[in-house]
Amino acid sequence: MVEAAGLDQQETPRLRELDWSILMARAQDGDREAYHRLLTEISPYLRMLVARRIRDRTDVEDAVQDVLLTVHAIRHTYDPARPFAPWLVTIAKRRIVDRLRIHGRNRRREVVLDIVHEGVADPQADVVHDQRHLQAAVDDLPPAQQQALRLVKLQEMSLKEASEASGTSVAALKVNIHRALKNLQKMLSDRIMP
Template identity: 55%
Template sequence: MKRAQDGDRLAYRTLLEDIAPYIRSLAARCFKQPSDVEDAVQDVLLTVHMVRHVYDPRRPFGPWLVAIANRRIIDRLRRDTRQKTREIEFSAEYETFAGSATNLDTAPLDEAALGDAIERLPDEQREAIRMLKLNEMSLKEAAAASGRSVGALKVATHRAIRTLRQLLRQQGDGP
């Protein structure tokens, strides 16, 4: 490590290659998955690289390395434990599409009734619904095409949807 601190690249590379198996054996005691072991090894090697300038060559290298390795492995174990406590195992009842009837209304929507209800809307609301919902235009595009402001289109759309709900309820065909 002293030669590595003095700028000897070959000595530094040899050092890292020599300590990697030892670090791997320390990590293997704490982690079950090989990928977790390798992640811990890389974590320790990166830490050694970042703090190599603080190593005192007058002191033994082994305890310095083990202290760093143990701290990084413990940090990773704590992080994994915190992450696992936040994870929830879902059962089939939480599936969005668990059954064939999921996301289907009990009463099918009558397209003709909806079309009639749209035709009964005031002109501004009908135009807003056609552009924004049926033609899927963006607010910016609809504002440019209609000459109305984005805010006016939002208000007209909101009012149109509320009116459509009322009209469809009266007909008994909607939500």
């Protein structure tokens, strides 16, 4: 179509950008069809931009979606008197950098585990082991905390029911449950990481 009009290849990007600028201006005026066409046309361009920096295909698609969502969220900031492509590329670059930062942070935190790292070959044995630790920790709690924890958390009584069953006020139960959970957290973390 462009060649038939007698235009060379260098003029094609300028025409595309002009078309995108017009589509965005129409979209800002509420033209849904123009907005849909704009998003459809810029998606392959964005995919190409993103793929230059991000290799994982899933991350490329996620980054493109991030850019499209950002364009949608800030479309009102586009000035139709200015070129569209630089505005779009700026948004794309920022979303690409955001995704690379997230990926870098996640990669630094991830630890690759082999089967050798498994504590027990049988996952059910881990559950039994954890239950024993938890039961021992609950048994080590002061009696008032044990009772409050068992009634409200393990037997799933309401605070009112537990108060009547134990002869303890609701406020005292809340305090004992809070202290019990804090103590359990400390005891279990000490047992796991001495």
